[in-house]
Amino acid sequence: MIKKVAAKPLSWLERIFFIDFVRGLKITLKNAFRKTITTHYPYEKITPPKRFRGFFAHKVVDGTEPQPAFQEWVNRYNIQVEYGKSRCVVCLRCKRACPVPQLFEIEGKKLPNGKRVVSVFNMNMLLCTYCGFCVDACPVDCLYQTDIHETASYTRKDAILTLEILEQIGRDWQMRRENEPDRIWIDDEQRMKLWYENDVKLPKPEGV
Amino acid sequence: MHSFWVDLLVAIIKILVILGIALGIGAFLTWVERKVAAHIQRRPGPMVVGWHGLLQPLADGVKLLTKEDLFPRYGDKFLYHLAIILALVPATLVFSVVPFGPEFEIFGYKVKPILSDVNVGLLLVFALGSMAVYAVALAGWASNSKYPLIASMRKAGVLVSYEVVITFAVMGPIILAGTLSTYEIVEKQIEQKLWYIWLQPIAFVVYMFAALAEMGRVPFDVQEAEAELVTGFTVEYGGMKFGLFPLVEWYIEGLTLSAIAVVLFFGGWSPINIPFVGFVDPLFFLGPLSPFVWFILKTTALFLFILWLHWTLPRYRIDQITQNAWKIMLPLTLFNIVITAVLAPIVWR
Numbered sequence A: 001m002i003k004k005v006a007a008k009p010l011s012w013l014e015r016i017f018f019i020d021f022v023r024g025l026k027i028t029l030k031n032a033f034r035k036t037i038t039t040h041y042p043y044e045k046i047t048p049p050k051r052f053r054g055f056f057a058h059k060v061v062d063g064t065e066p067q068p069a070f071q072e073w074v075n076r077y078n079i080q081v082e083y084g085k086s087r088c089v090v091c092l093r094c095k096r097a098c099p100v101p102q103l104f105e106i107e108g109k110k111l112p113n114g115k116r117v118v119s120v121f122n123m124n125m126l127l128c129t130y131c132g133f134c135v136d137a138c139p140v141d142c143l144y145q146t147d148i149h150e151t152a153s154y155t156r157k158d159a160i161l162t163l164e165i166l167e168q169i170g171r172d173w174q175m176r177r178e179n180e181p182d183r184i185w186i187d188d189e190q191r192m193k194l195w196y197e198n199d200v201k202l203p204k205p206e207g208v
Numbered sequence B: 001m002h003s004f005w006v007d008l009l010v011a012i013i014k015i016l017v018i019l020g021i022a023l024g025i026g027a028f029l030t031w032v033e034r035k036v037a038a039h040i041q042r043r044p045g046p047m048v049v050g051w052h053g054l055l056q057p058l059a060d061g062v063k064l065l066t067k068e069d070l071f072p073r074y075g076d077k078f079l080y081h082l083a084i085i086l087a088l089v090p091a092t093l094v095f096s097v098v099p100f101g102p103e104f105e106i107f108g109y110k111v112k113p114i115l116s117d118v119n120v121g122l123l124l125v126f127a128l129g130s131m132a133v134y135a136v137a138l139a140g141w142a143s144n145s146k147y148p149l150i151a152s153m154r155k156a157g158v159l160v161s162y163e164v165v166i167t168f169a170v171m172g173p174i175i176l177a178g179t180l181s182t183y184e185i186v187e188k189q190i191e192q193k194l195w196y197i198w199l200q201p202i203a204f205v206v207y208m209f210a211a212l213a214e215m216g217r218v219p220f221d222v223q224e225a226e227a228e229l230v231t232g233f234t235v236e237y238g239g240m241k242f243g244l245f246p247l248v249e250w251y252i253e254g255l256t257l258s259a260i261a262v263v264l265f266f267g268g269w270s271p272i273n274i275p276f277v278g279f280v281d282p283l284f285f286l287g288p289l290s291p292f293v294w295f296i297l298k299t300t301a302l303f304l305f306i307l308w309l310h311w312t313l314p315r316y317r318i319d320q321i322t323q324n325a326w327k328i329m330l331p332l333t334l335f336n337i338v339i340t341a342v343l344a345p346i347v348w349r
Helices: A013-014 A019-032 A069-077 A092-095 A133-137 A163-177 A189-194 B002-040 B056-065 B077-097 B119-143 B146-169 B170-177 B181-192 B199-215 B239-265 B285-310 B318-346
Strands: A055-058 A106-110 A116-124 A141-146 B103-104 B109-111 B272-274 B278-280
Touching: A013 A019, A019 A106, A019 B002, A019 B285, A055 A163, A092 A133, A092 B199, A116 A163, A133 A141, A133 B199, B002 B056, B002 B077, B002 B109, B002 B239, B002 B285, B056 B239, B077 B119, B077 B239, B103 B181, B119 B146, B119 B239, B146 B170, B146 B199, B146 B318, B170 B181, B170 B318, B181 B239, B199 B239, B199 B318, B239 B285
Parallel strands: none
Antiparallel strands: A055 A141, A106 A116, B103 B109, B272 B278
């Protein structure tokens, strides 16, 4: 069988009457009168999927921690658990997993009752590559990435996420999207509306 | 003596009206171009400033005017500024021989809506059109930078090739009309009940190609070639000086060449033509305004067609452009001239 690798060369009739020009013009004309597919960004925003890798956050202690892992780590490091505060156990695994470790600045402190708690957790987002290795490394499902992607700031100082900001983003995200089913872009109704031609019907696998 | 002052007043009014139209519409056409380009690519284009971004040209103008005025080190200041003037003035001057409509009478004076009905109008158009090559070459040379220089050499090559072609292409309509005056060419077409496109399709196609090349539009935009030459010969220009070049090249020249094409091939201000039979005017209810509306409609349609081409076609290589000009277009036009010159006297005289 002969494999076709290119279109046939144009015949002289096609050359004289600019047939391929006309074909191209037809396509652009057709597209010119179709509906636009953009969103008007500062006025309309698309919610990213739940798995989006944006700004970082700390999940707070609210009873949904992965058990028994969380309790094991708390016991191991003798951590003071406080409801509504970061789940961080100061294991520094995120810093170890990071390709640019200097962007983390993590410190713990000892409380008068002998227990420990995280006191400093700064992330310099100017150095971050948003690779998500630290999220994979976190043993207690504390550090993770949210859908916040508008990261521009006026000063370098604003690009540093402190513990308070991380907890704040975490509380906000848990309130908004914690219970949302995990989904990918194809399921997103907004995107379906914009890219309706991507609405492909996949054949059902047999025997299911 | 009295009539001299009246003539002067009429001329000044005409100049003001034409300049207002040329520069005002020229700026407004940037919005049109952006909208057409956007919708072809399924974007909405400018939407924020004014209704559907209608005031965007004003915002752009303010932005360009407030830009820092930079000048390249070791550049030639005199030539640098001369290039802007040489680009703007000839392109605007072409409007002086574009007839917008038939002669009409106002307060007892007969007024032709054309600034100067010289009997070598078309010659003037193409003489002024060739001046563009000086502007481009000087802009490239005076900038003292390699990208503008390459771009200006390319553009000069394209212009020199297509000036020859466009001049030969318009010979066909000139032979049919027997005159070089733009006003009289239109009158002849109305008299002969024939748009010249019906007899000169080859000339029209060649004219459109050459017009695209002169405007520096796709598929002949090698002097811009964003991917290779940044933005061509305007690299070292800043602010409004930078804004003037595309304004002149893409919009004012685009308008004049569309208008001249309408005059030559589409019977200027005449309504829809059925060859050798007569004219059908669906806009008869506009009365004496109808010819002006027809002229504007045709010019707009042609300009939109050029925009449509621009946002459809890919770019030719520089050697393919000149090859097309000398090896295909020029023989075609010569063939066309011979055929026309043989047949025209048999049919009309």
